[in-house]
Amino acid sequence: MTTLKSPLLLTLAWRNLWRHRGRTAAILFALALGVWSMVSLAALSRGSMEQQLVKAILNLTGHIQIHAPRYRDDPVIEHRLSPPSPALTAALSRPEVTTWAMRVRVPAVVASERESAGVTLVGIDPARERGLSFIPDAVTEGRYLEAGDDAGILLGRKLAERLETGVGRRVVVMSQDINNSVADRGFRVVGIFDAEPQAAEESYIFVTLASARQMLKLGDNISEIALMTTDRDRLDGLLAALRAAAPDLDVQPWTVVEPLLVLTEKVVNVILIVWYVIVFTAMSFGLVNTLLMAVFERTREFGLFQALGMPPRHILGQVLAESCILLAVALALGNLGGWLTVLALKDGLDLSAFAKGFEMMGVSPIIYPALRAGDVTAANVLVTVLGLAASLYPAWRAARHVPVEAITRV
Amino acid sequence: MEHTVVCRSVSKVYRQDAVAVQALADINLEIPRLDFVCLSGPSGSGKSTLLNLIGGLDRPSGGEIYVDGNRVDRMEKGELAELRLRRIGFVFQAYNLIPVLTARENVEFVMQLQGVPAATRGAKTREILKEVGLEDLEDRRPGELSGGQQQRVAVARAIVSEPSLVLADEPTANLDSKTAENLMQLLRHMNEDHGVTFVFSTHDRLVMDFSRRLITLRDGRIVDDVQRG
Numbered sequence: 001m002t003t004l005k006s007p008l009l010l011t012l013a014w015r016n017l018w019r020h021r022g023r024t025a026a027i028l029f030a031l032a033l034g035v036w037s038m039v040s041l042a043a044l045s046r047g048s049m050e051q052q053l054v055k056a057i058l059n060l061t062g063h064i065q066i067h068a069p070r071y072r073d074d075p076v077i078e079h080r081l082s083p084p085s086p087a088l089t090a091a092l093s094r095p096e097v098t099t100w101a102m103r104v105r106v107p108a109v110v111a112s113e114r115e116s117a118g119v120t121l122v123g124i125d126p127a128r129e130r131g132l133s134f135i136p137d138a139v140t141e142g143r144y145l146e147a148g149d150d151a152g153i154l155l156g157r158k159l160a161e162r163l164e165t166g167v168g169r170r171v172v173v174m175s176q177d178i179n180n181s182v183a184d185r186g187f188r189v190v191g192i193f194d195a196e197p198q199a200a201e202e203s204y205i206f207v208t209l210a211s212a213r214q215m216l217k218l219g220d221n222i223s224e225i226a227l228m229t230t231d232r233d234r235l236d237g238l239l240a241a242l243r244a245a246a247p248d249l250d251v252q253p254w255t256v257v258e259p260l261l262v263l264t265e266k267v268v269n270v271i272l273i274v275w276y277v278i279v280f281t282a283m284s285f286g287l288v289n290t291l292l293m294a295v296f297e298r299t300r301e302f303g304l305f306q307a308l309g310m311p312p313r314h315i316l317g318q319v320l321a322e323s324c325i326l327l328a329v330a331l332a333l334g335n336l337g338g339w340l341t342v343l344a345l346k347d348g349l350d351l352s353a354f355a356k357g358f359e360m361m362g363v364s365p366i367i368y369p370a371l372r373a374g375d376v377t378a379a380n381v382l383v384t385v386l387g388l389a390a391s392l393y394p395a396w397r398a399a400r401h402v403p404v405e406a407i408t409r410v
Numbered sequence: 411m412e413h414t415v416v417c418r419s420v421s422k423v424y425r426q427d428a429v430a431v432q433a434l435a436d437i438n439l440e441i442p443r444l445d446f447v448c449l450s451g452p453s454g455s456g457k458s459t460l461l462n463l464i465g466g467l468d469r470p471s472g473g474e475i476y477v478d479g480n481r482v483d484r485m486e487k488g489e490l491a492e493l494r495l496r497r498i499g500f501v502f503q504a505y506n507l508i509p510v511l512t513a514r515e516n517v518e519f520v521m522q523l524q525g526v527p528a529a530t531r532g533a534k535t536r537e538i539l540k541e542v543g544l545e546d547l548e549d550r551r552p553g554e555l556s557g558g559q560q561q562r563v564a565v566a567r568a569i570v571s572e573p574s575l576v577l578a579d580e581p582t583a584n585l586d587s588k589t590a591e592n593l594m595q596l597l598r599h600m601n602e603d604h605g606v607t608f609v610f611s612t613h614d615r616l617v618m619d620f621s622r623r624l625i626t627l628r629d630g631r632i633v634d635d636v637q638r639g
Contacts (some may be wrong), residue, residue: 311491
């Protein structure tokens with residue numbers, strides 16, 4: 001048995017690669033560029049997706065929501081719930097729960113002296129919303145609600161423009177109370193908020209929880225409990241505990257409350273895979289072509305190897321080793337380039353000049369790339385495995401020569 | 411008498427565009443151990459074909475070929491590779507060194523395939539390169555060596571793994587007469603001092619004069635077989 005040591009195989013492969021420096025450099029550049037594009041696009045897509053997800057979760061979704069059973073199908077005042085029981089309060093005190101809050105959320109109409117609009121009235125505990133929703137940090141004019149703000153209201157900028165009102169002005173909010181009577185009340189605008197998506201600026205008006213309860217004669221009842229956790233992707237244990245503590249309530253994770261987000265994430269994953277395959281296909285043509293040229297040029301040499309007693313499997317191994325080196329160097333360069341790109345864009349890639357509709361869609365025009373180990377691993381594994389698979393044909397061509405034909409080829 | 415090579419009724423037919431070309435016909439040959447045999451004849455007479463068949467680089471169309479008692483014509487690819495690795499050394503007309511390896515690495519190559527330990531390889535390589543007069547050029551690559559020097563490296567590579575048979579196909583064809591004479595002296599020296607059987611082909615009268623046995627081929631047949639002492 002021959003016992004060709006891998007150092008010799010690698011030495012031969014490495015030196016052969018550099019017999020044609022220009023060609024090797026060109027294919028290395030192409031491969032590295034492909035890997036770089038895979039890693040960079042994955043980081044940008046993942047970053048954009050992550051931003052959308054975080055925004056959507058902060059847009060009054062939270063990681064988990066608790067409602068009365070039929071509230072999600074018909075979010076009206078009849079489908080209200082009592083404040084959390086001691087058992088539910090205990091479950092909400094688990095260490096993985098970072099914050100939680102009660103809310104009233106019902107359909108309403110808001111009117112100024114000039115216009116009126118259908119909205120969702122949200123009664124919040126101003127202090128407890130911090131870290132739970134966007135609203136504490138979204139007020140750009142006036143001020144945020146305070147605990148004793150009995151008559152204060154927050155309007156979105158778009159809605160305020162539509163109502164032709166502003167900070168310090170009064171608006172009237174009408175809704176239906178628990179007795180199916182019209183409940184209305186005047187509020188003074190204390191703050192204007194900006195939001196992404198901009199639709200939220202027209203959809204929500206915020207008052208204190210106490211004001212909402214009082215206006216709607218809710219007593220201590222609420223519409224929902226929303227909570228944030230330490231890890232949005234590991235909710236099973238907490239969900240089980242909450243459901244056990246409140247078996248009559250509808251306890252759902254964000255993935256159920258906002259299924260579109262999950263779908264969007266899946267679409268991003270598919271787009272990334274499609275991109276990977278397209279880039280790899282283009283790369284593989286270059287790789288196979290380079291290896292085939294190298295094999296064709298060295299037909300005599302492979303014949304010589306066989307004449308000297310090298311078995312075909314070692315010749316196959318040598319061509320694959322060349323491919324391995326090319327792929328390894330390209331992956332190293334491509335990953336480094338991707339990492340540097342992410343580092344260079346850590347303050348965000350501003351696409352606002354190219355995409356004015358981004359904000360309306362709830363997508364931030366400034367993308368902060370997020371490099372995920374899973375995405376990088378997937379790109380590297382795909383390029384390595386498929387790259388070696390694509391190299392098998394040139395390697396097989398090299399190994400199948402009849403020695404005498406190879407040696408006598410001019 | 412112990413024979414390194416035995417050919418019995420060996421023939422080789424090539425097919426080119428449905429036309430059969432008889433390259434060798436009814437070759438019967440016995441080459442004793444330690445012989446120094448020259449195959450001569452005009453171009454197309456079958457010299458290279460016969461060397462290739464003996465070395466297992468090609469398969470005969472008929473007949474039997476034995477090297478050190480092993481039937482070459484029936485061996486599988488892997489067995490042939492093993493036979494070439496362990497028992498046969500090759501020296502080709504076009505030098506055929508591995509261009510990306512230095513002279514030393516070229517000589518070591520076969521021993522690496524054989525799994526010879528590094529220390530042994532190094533010692534043997536230094537010794538053989540000294541013997542062929544290239545000890546100062548061991549780190550040069552083939553492109554940095556003259557034709558004669560490259561052929562010496564090829565001889566060193568063929569000899570260093572101690573094969574029982576070296577096949578040399580027109581080893582002096584690309585060399586000037588002085589270099590060719592030196593190379594043949596080297597081969598003869600290897601034959602005598604290393605106990606290796608040599609079979610080589612040539613057109614060159616000067617080279618033929620070095621042989622102890624001169625076999626002449628014409629149209630694929632042996633037409634003369636002379637012992638030269």
